[in-house]
Amino acid sequence: MSGPSRELPRWVDIGLIPLVNLSAAFLVTGLVFLAIGESPVDSVIIMLNGAFGYGTGLGYTLFYTTNFIFTGLAFAVAFHAGLFNIGAEGQAYLGGLGVALVCLSLGFLPMVIIIPLAIIAAALFGAAWAFIPAFLQARRGSHVVITTIMFNFIASALMIYLLVSVLSPKGSMNPETRTFDPNAHLPLIHDVLAGLGIAAARSPLNLSFIWALVCAVAVWLLLWHTTLGYQLRVLGANPAAAAYAGMKPQRLIVIAMMISGGLAGFLALNEIMGASNRLLLQFTAGYGFVGIAVALMGRSHPFGIVLSALLFGALYQGGADLSFEKPTITRDMIVVVQGLIILFAGALEHMFRPQIARFFSSSWFKAKEA
Amino acid sequence: MTSDKAMAAHPAIALAHIDKRFGPVHANKDISLEVEKGTIHGIVGENGAGKSTLMSILFGFYQADSGDIQVDGKPTRIASPTDAIRAGIGMVHQHFMLVGKFTVLENIMLGAEGGFLLNSGRAKVRRELERLEKDYGLTVDPDALIDDLAVGLQQRVEILKALYRGAEVLILDEPTGVLTPSEAEHLFRILRQLKDQGKTIVLITHKLKEIMAITDRVSVMRRGEMVATLPTRETSPEQLAELMVGRRVLLRVVKAERQPERVVLEVKNLVVKDTAGTVKVNGVSFAVRAGEIVGIAGVAGNGQSELLEAITGIRPPFSGEILLNGKPLPCDAAQARARKLAHVPEDRHRLGIVMSFDACENVILGYHGDEIYQNGIFQDRRAIVADTEKKMQDFDVRPQDPHLRLGLFSGGNQQKIVLAREIEQDPDLLIVGQPTRGVDVGAIEFIHRRLIAMRDRGKAVLLVSVELDEIRGLADRVLVMCGGNITGECAPETSEKQIGLMMAGAAA
Numbered sequence: 075m076s077g078p079s080r081e082l083p084r085w086v087d088i089g090l091i092p093l094v095n096l097s098a099a100f101l102v103t104g105l106v107f108l109a110i111g112e113s114p115v116d117s118v119i120i121m122l123n124g125a126f127g128y129g130t131g132l133g134y135t136l137f138y139t140t141n142f143i144f145t146g147l148a149f150a151v152a153f154h155a156g157l158f159n160i161g162a163e164g165q166a167y168l169g170g171l172g173v174a175l176v177c178l179s180l181g182f183l184p185m186v187i188i189i190p191l192a193i194i195a196a197a198l199f200g201a202a203w204a205f206i207p208a209f210l211q212a213r214r215g216s217h218v219v220i221t222t223i224m225f226n227f228i229a230s231a232l233m234i235y236l237l238v239s240v241l242s243p244k245g246s247m248n249p250e251t252r253t254f255d256p257n258a259h260l261p262l263i264h265d266v267l268a269g270l271g272i273a274a275a276r277s278p279l280n281l282s283f284i285w286a287l288v289c290a291v292a293v294w295l296l297l298w299h300t301t302l303g304y305q306l307r308v309l310g311a312n313p314a315a316a317a318y319a320g321m322k323p324q325r326l327i328v329i330a331m332m333i334s335g336g337l338a339g340f341l342a343l344n345e346i347m348g349a350s351n352r353l354l355l356q357f358t359a360g361y362g363f364v365g366i367a368v369a370l371m372g373r374s375h376p377f378g379i380v381l382s383a384l385l386f387g388a389l390y391q392g393g394a395d396l397s398f399e400k401p402t403i404t405r406d407m408i409v410v411v412q413g414l415i416i417l418f419a420g421a422l423e424h425m426f427r428p429q430i431a432r433f434f435s436s437s438w439f440k441a442k443e444a
Numbered sequence: 445m446t447s448d449k450a451m452a453a454h455p456a457i458a459l460a461h462i463d464k465r466f467g468p469v470h471a472n473k474d475i476s477l478e479v480e481k482g483t484i485h486g487i488v489g490e491n492g493a494g495k496s497t498l499m500s501i502l503f504g505f506y507q508a509d510s511g512d513i514q515v516d517g518k519p520t521r522i523a524s525p526t527d528a529i530r531a532g533i534g535m536v537h538q539h540f541m542l543v544g545k546f547t548v549l550e551n552i553m554l555g556a557e558g559g560f561l562l563n564s565g566r567a568k569v570r571r572e573l574e575r576l577e578k579d580y581g582l583t584v585d586p587d588a589l590i591d592d593l594a595v596g597l598q599q600r601v602e603i604l605k606a607l608y609r610g611a612e613v614l615i616l617d618e619p620t621g622v623l624t625p626s627e628a629e630h631l632f633r634i635l636r637q638l639k640d641q642g643k644t645i646v647l648i649t650h651k652l653k654e655i656m657a658i659t660d661r662v663s664v665m666r667r668g669e670m671v672a673t674l675p676t677r678e679t680s681p682e683q684l685a686e687l688m689v690g691r692r693v694l695l696r697v698v699k700a701e702r703q704p705e706r707v708v709l710e711v712k713n714l715v716v717k718d719t720a721g722t723v724k725v726n727g728v729s730f731a732v733r734a735g736e737i738v739g740i741a742g743v744a745g746n747g748q749s750e751l752l753e754a755i756t757g758i759r760p761p762f763s764g765e766i767l768l769n770g771k772p773l774p775c776d777a778a779q780a781r782a783r784k785l786a787h788v789p790e791d792r793h794r795l796g797i798v799m800s801f802d803a804c805e806n807v808i809l810g811y812h813g814d815e816i817y818q819n820g821i822f823q824d825r826r827a828i829v830a831d832t833e834k835k836m837q838d839f840d841v842r843p844q845d846p847h848l849r850l851g852l853f854s855g856g857n858q859q860k861i862v863l864a865r866e867i868e869q870d871p872d873l874l875i876v877g878q879p880t881r882g883v884d885v886g887a888i889e890f891i892h893r894r895l896i897a898m899r900d901r902g903k904a905v906l907l908v909s910v911e912l913d914e915i916r917g918l919a920d921r922v923l924v925m926c927g928g929n930i931t932g933e934c935a936p937e938t939s940e941k942q943i944g945l946m947m948a949g950a951a952a
Contacts, residue, residue: 299822301812308809311798317758318787318795319810320778 082434088373092419094426095371096385099418103411110402117396117403124395125388131395133264133277139380139387140279140344143286145365146372146379147293148337152218153374154297155330156310161207161222162338163362164229165200169339170346171233172199174241174251174353177346181255188258192347193285193340200339201332203229208331212324218331226362237355251353260348280348282340289337290376296333297376306330338362364412371419382419389415454517456481456613456644457502457533462511464497471497472508473668479613479661481516484635484645486655486676489665490688490884492854495648498665499615503535504528515613534606535615540598544591548584549573552605569608576607580637596627603634613644620654626743632658650688650884652681653913664688689886697917699896704733704920707770708873708904709755714764716750724750726928727764732873737895737905739919739936741912742947747928748908749790752877755906756780756787758795769872781810786866788859790877790908796862799851803841804832806850807865835864840890856887867894873904880914892918912940 082091104114125135145162152159172195180188207221237249260281264274297303309316309326316323345357368386372378393408418425455478464472471494479485489495500506502513504522513520515531522528528535542551549569558565573586584593584600593601599619606614616635620628635645635658647659655662656676663673664687672687686692709732716725725747732738742748753759755766757777766773768783780787787810789795797806808817808828817828832846839860841853850858859879866874876895880888895918898905909915915922916936924932924946932946 295822299825301818301823304805304808304812304823307801308798311800312794314794315796315798315809318756318777318789319812320757320776320781 082431086430086434088375088378091423091427091430092371092373092378092382094430095418095423096415098426099411099415102414102418106407106410106414107403110407112400112402117400120399121389121392121396123392124399125392129275130277131391133275133279134394135384135387135391136263136283137277137279137344137349137387138390139383140283140286141341141361142365142368142383142386143290143380144337144340144344145362146368146383147289147376148334148362149365149369150372150374150376150379151293151297151306151337152330152334153369154303154310155306155326156313157208157211157327157330157334158219159204159222159331159334160219160363160366161204161225162334162341162365163358163360164222164226165203165335165338166341166358166362167226167229167233168203169196169200169336170342170353170357171236172196172339173342173346174254177254177258178241178251181258183257185257185261189260189281192258192343196339196342197336198339200342201336204331204335204338205328208328211331212327230356234355237353241353249355253352254347258347259351260343262348278349280344282344282348285340285343287380289340290380293337294376302329338365364416367416367420370423371415385415386412454481455479455514456516457646458514458517459498459502460512460514462498462501462508462513464494464501464506464508470668472501475511475665475668475670477663477670477673479644479646481644482639482642483660484639484647484658486647486649486659486662487665488648488650488652488655488662488684488688490650490854490856490886492667492884493665493688494668495665496617499535499617499646499648502528503533503615529609529611532610532612533615534609534611534613536599536602536606536617536619538618540602542590542598542601545589547587547589548593548601548604549586551590551601552586552608554605556609572608573604576604579641580607580634582607582634594627596623596630599623599627599631600634611643613646614638615646615648617648618650619647620649620651628654652684652885655684656681666690685885688884697892697896699918700900702735702900702920704736705902706734707731708734708768709906710765710767710770711755712765712767714751714754714766715762716747716754716759717762718750723762724928725754725761728925728928728930730923730930730933732904732906734872734904735899735902736920737899737907737918739915739922740906740908740925741915741922741943742908742910742925744910746925746947748925749877751925752787752790752875752908756785756789756875777810778813781869784869784872786869786871786874788862788866788874788876788879790881792855792859792862792881797850797858799849801850802847803836803850803853803861804828804846806861807832807835807846809865811865811869835868836861838868839864839894854884855882856884859883859891860887863891863894867898871903873906874898875906875908877908878910879907880909880911912943916940916943 107114107117124131126132145166148162149159173192176188176192176195180191203225207218207225210216210221211218234249241251242249243252263279263283264276267274297307305316305321305326308319309321309323313323341358341361346353350357364386368382369379371382389412393411397403397405397408457479459475459477462472462475475498487495497506501508502522504524504527507523513522515533520531522531543554549566552573553565553569558568570586576582582600582604584597584604590598590601603614619631623631639645649655659676661673662676662679662684664671664684666688712729714725714728715723718724728751740748750759754761757775757780760775768785773780773783793799798809817824829846836844836846841857841860841864879891879895883891895905907915907918919936922934922936922938922943923930924943926947926949931949934943
């Protein structure tokens with residue numbers, strides 16, 4: 075009976091509170107739209123329709139969702155081990171290099187061989203880029219927040235160099251590689267469905283979406299059903315207890331960061347192998363950073379991350395349609411909306427918690443009494 | 445001393461019919477309590493009996509669902525700690541609310557800075573501190589940093605903070621939990637002095653010895669109810685324990701004679717340094733045999749923690765040798781466990797458990813790699829839960845729910861979970877630090893019996909405790925540590941005074 079407990083039912087914690095936060099974000103968004111003279115109701119309808127209302131729109135929504143699932147999972151794995159990996163951007167960028175090298179050099183191989191190779195390359199390159207900060211953290215105590223963000227810049231500079239001077243075809247002025255051979259294109263979902271006799275609208279949505287869902291389940295299994303995942307979570311929740319229990323914190327830090335980097339690397343499967351089919355400058359486009367918000371909003375739980383990734387995917391796609399339909403609502407306004415969601419769901423995550431806790435204090439269950 | 449009728453007509457505090465529920469938990473059931481002015485009033489009860497809730501209501505952290513509070517005869521509404529302070533109620537929390545990087549003076553000013561510029565406030569606090577020092581003998585250097593002060597002095601700052609805010613009634617929540625015996629003695633002197641100056645003191649504790657030593661009256665709580673309020677002179681520790689637990693409790697440990705056998709643990713010339721490089725254990729040698737409990741007595745902070753950490757593989761020793769069953773033991777906690785060394789750590793919250801995890805996930809901590817918890821590449825959740833249920837049953841952990849978050853168990857039940865985990869591994873050597881810290885009376889008896897049972901099964905037990913009574917009650921042999929050295933070895937029957945001398949560094 076010591077101290078006020080903030081124990082809430084699970085469904086409130088993972089369902090209601092995010093929903094309330096989201097509603098607050100949309101409420102403020104509505105006010106912003108009113109301020110620039112647009113009807114919030116109209117705008118919401120356009121956005122929802124843009125994100126889910128027609129085949130191509132839905133395809134794009136899920137395409138963006140795929141990116142967010144990968145980067146959200148990447149952040150969450152490190153987060154459970156008590157590490158704040160904000161280098162998913164750079165790790166994904168390097169993952170792109172891995173994918174491109176496989177697709178460019180082994181494009182003659184059959185697709186069933188090249189896809190697993192590309193997956194391995196994406197993971198390896200992403201993990202390798204995360205390894206250096208992880209090693210520095212484990213051995214030297216250099217904080218990963220600092221080193222991973224610096225590695226984002228290093229990745230960016232490295233890729234500019236490679237794309238301008240090494241990987242771009244002779245005589246080309248564009249900082250990008252040649253288009254991959256058709257064998258090295260990830261099949262698009264609408265093509266796969268067409269093969270099954272189902273007509274679907276064209277979109278860049280490709281098989282990496284399925285891979286993202288597989289990864290979400292794999293991360294869930296890893297964290298809550300394997301001894302390694304247990305060790306990672308103990309390290310994150312109580313590092314001293316991890317040492318007491320005879321775990322090897324240095325090794326666990328490196329492992330967690332490499333899994334995280336590998337997941338981030340998969341972003342390239344979607345963007346590079348699935349959509350653009352060549353390696354481009356800045357293809358990561360901030361997905362790595364938004365992944366942090368996706369993970370926080372999804373409570374670092376894989377299933378929560380899939381849902382919040384879907385929300386952000388819908389926002390990207392619906393927002394694009396909205397700015398297209400309403401000239402007063404520019405692309406920047408959509409960034410504002412995203413910013414509000416991140417603000418309310420991330421930074422102000424606990425703002426409504428005391429009120430909700432008070433509301434539930436008459437009915438919530440507290441089984442402390444022995 | 446206080447005669448029951450000689451005091452002023454109004455009690456300092458009068459609680460009438462206080463009732464408080466947290467959902468299905470009825471934390472305070474229709475509680476009435478009168479605390480007379482100028483007395484020390486003890487409140488005892490097991491963890492979870494509702495003591496803290498009641499005091500939190502009095503200090504304004506919670507609101508009672510029903511009931512009235514009178515302070516000095518006047519009905520008072522206490523909606524927040526600010527109201528409580530205004531009504532002259534001060535509280536010293538179990539975990540201090542101090543800013544470590546601030547000086548004593550700045551901490552006392554905190555929340556009462558007295559204006560935009562600090563200087564005038566500072567001068568006022570300095571004057572007040574001098575007065576308080578004169579009146580109550582509460583000496584603290586006002587310009588010392590909190591971080592540089594010993595725990596006992598930090599607590600004194602907390603008391604000064606309350607007095608500076610004009611407290612007439614002082615509530616102390618488990619004040620001796622963090623103190624050494626001599627610091628506790630000092631605190632009691634201060635409390636007596638405050639009482640003589642007319643202050644009223646409410647002391648929450650579960651240590652019956654303290655109640656007997658210092659209080660005038662004592663109230664006993666059990667399961668949210670006030671079961672008795674008695675003058676301390678007319679009661680006994682046995683009676684209080686029985687009232688607290690609701691059944692007869694054995695306060696003395698009963699154990700049979702047993703001959704120690706082969707040497708299980710041998711420590712030779714062990715030197716351990718702390719993270720800052722200071723020598724904490726200075727060339728210590730001793731042995732623990734099968735079938736005996738060796739107790740290490742000493743004031744906290746004399747190297748016991750570092751000694752335990754070195755033996756259990758958490759902190760690499762600087763030099764020296766550790767032999768387990770005759771073979772050298774490397775500094776590796778996982779290997780130590782594999783070689784049948786079990787460890788119940790001193791600081792349960794920091795080392796022994798993960799508060800945010802379920803009970804069943806805590807039961808595998810340290811043994812998470814064991815075969816029985818695996819099912820191919822996955823953890824065998826069903827086996828883990830079944831094992832947890834069995835351990836909870838064997839150690840009478842309540843509630844018996846393997847999926848409950850560990851932070852929601854009481855301190856005693858958390859400790860039982862740790863003990864169950866370590867003892868049920870059937871180790872050759874059990875290392876136990878402060879086995880009953882923050883544990884209620886009923887559970888203490890249980891834990892002591894379990895440790896004796898280990899010994900009787902022919903296991904070696906190394907016990908470190910700052911509770912001298914515990915060491916003397918359990919150990920077959922007592923080692924006394926002071927300043928990183930073993931300053932003496934004696935039989936448990938040796939007088940408290942003599943052990944106390946060794947604890948202070950005098951040779952035996």
